[in-house]
Amino acid sequence: MARFAPGDNVTVRRAFPPGHVRTPYYIRGKTGSIAHVLDSFANPEELAFGRDGLPKRPLYRVRFAQSRVWADYSGPAGDTIDVELYEHWLESEEIT
Amino acid sequence: MSDAGRMHHDMGGRDAGPVDQGGHSHPEWEKRVDALMMLLSNNKRRLIGVDELRRGIEELGAENYSKMTYYERWVSSITHNLLEKGIISSDELGRKMAEVEDAARAGGEKD
Amino acid sequence: MTMRSEDSVLDHYQAMELAVSALMINKGYFTEADMVAEIDAMAKRTPDIGAAVVARAWTDPDFKARLLADGTAACESIDLDMGPTRLMVVESTETVHNVIVCTLCSCFPRMLMGIPPDWYKSKEYRSRVVREPRVVLKEFGTEPGADVDVRVHDNSADMRYLVLPRRPEGTDGMSQDELAKLVTRDAMIGVKIVEAP
Numbered sequence: 001m002a003r004f005a006p007g008d009n010v011t012v013r014r015a016f017p018p019g020h021v022r023t024p025y026y027i028r029g030k031t032g033s034i035a036h037v038l039d040s041f042a043n044p045e046e047l048a049f050g051r052d053g054l055p056k057r058p059l060y061r062v063r064f065a066q067s068r069v070w071a072d073y074s075g076p077a078g079d080t081i082d083v084e085l086y087e088h089w090l091e092s093e094e095i096t
Numbered sequence: 097m098s099d100a101g102r103m104h105h106d107m108g109g110r111d112a113g114p115v116d117q118g119g120h121s122h123p124e125w126e127k128r129v130d131a132l133m134m135l136l137s138n139n140k141r142r143l144i145g146v147d148e149l150r151r152g153i154e155e156l157g158a159e160n161y162s163k164m165t166y167y168e169r170w171v172s173s174i175t176h177n178l179l180e181k182g183i184i185s186s187d188e189l190g191r192k193m194a195e196v197e198d199a200a201r202a203g204g205e206k207d
Numbered sequence: 208m209t210m211r212s213e214d215s216v217l218d219h220y221q222a223m224e225l226a227v228s229a230l231m232i233n234k235g236y237f238t239e240a241d242m243v244a245e246i247d248a249m250a251k252r253t254p255d256i257g258a259a260v261v262a263r264a265w266t267d268p269d270f271k272a273r274l275l276a277d278g279t280a281a282c283e284s285i286d287l288d289m290g291p292t293r294l295m296v297v298e299s300t301e302t303v304h305n306v307i308v309c310t311l312c313s314c315f316p317r318m319l320m321g322i323p324p325d326w327y328k329s330k331e332y333r334s335r336v337v338r339e340p341r342v343v344l345k346e347f348g349t350e351p352g353a354d355v356d357v358r359v360h361d362n363s364a365d366m367r368y369l370v371l372p373r374r375p376e377g378t379d380g381m382s383q384d385e386l387a388k389l390v391t392r393d394a395m396i397g398v399k400i401v402e403a404p
Binding site for chain 1: 099100101102103106108109145146147148150151154181
């Protein structure tokens, strides 16, 4: 059961563990919104060590305004970046 | 903000130069590496998972990652994973590598 | 790649591949014929497959809707082998320009496009296109206007992304085959647009 729905504002957890992590460094701590609820998949962080990665985790496409990701972003305000992120990396966030 | 928690393969946002848009034609051994990876990870065998192969590359370390080509990294990861799982041993691998090198050298001398 | 020693005709990594393959074949995990079959299958996967999907989407609104809703199911419905690929097709429009990258490695929709180009796997592309996409696009000769949103997609997990580029002007009445010939790999990655004929 996916915790988040399209349009929900979410923040990527600010954690930096070693291991096989599919949450890109540049997006940690950033806030965006759910663009798409994807299927659930086995956790790659566990699969990487030969374990089964179960239970499957919901995966989301999260859309971020580029101006909120890069302090020096030089493009227009409408430019965005979508990143696929697993639910356990996301926290609920209200943007004021 | 320091990059202390960033792993070398995790490249988004780093400073880098212009994109070299040229390509290279793929020699036979690179195609074989692609094929080998597919054969080992496909549903028929599932010997090594794709994430295990990726982790193997990530664990090469920053210097190796930078120095090695794409296919050199893949063949190293495939080999390390097979060794780790005990599917092949270093001993037999070393002997076989010497054998193929000798055969190639002998083939070269014939020309 | 450098030679390991002056008298070695085989690079260290080439020798590693040959040795690993030989050992795995000897142990019965697969055959040399399996290797050859896989290489042949890979050779048949070229961007022509993706281009045909794009051309069909441009001319068949029902297929396009299905493609955008579930890329894998739509491609399988026209008898394309998608393997384990979970495909997400993103449509570029008058107001949105999509571009794809895998910053963490080199994830790419290989079943529709073959192997990715060297530059797609390069540190330069993977580092910069997420942070300064318009500068990188300009290096490829592509300059979306300020009124167009540039939308970058980082293939960080299990889906594989393909851009459905805009159909160019002056192509009314062209057949699907003729349209497919206009669609390049780089347009389906999003660094180029499809040029009018």
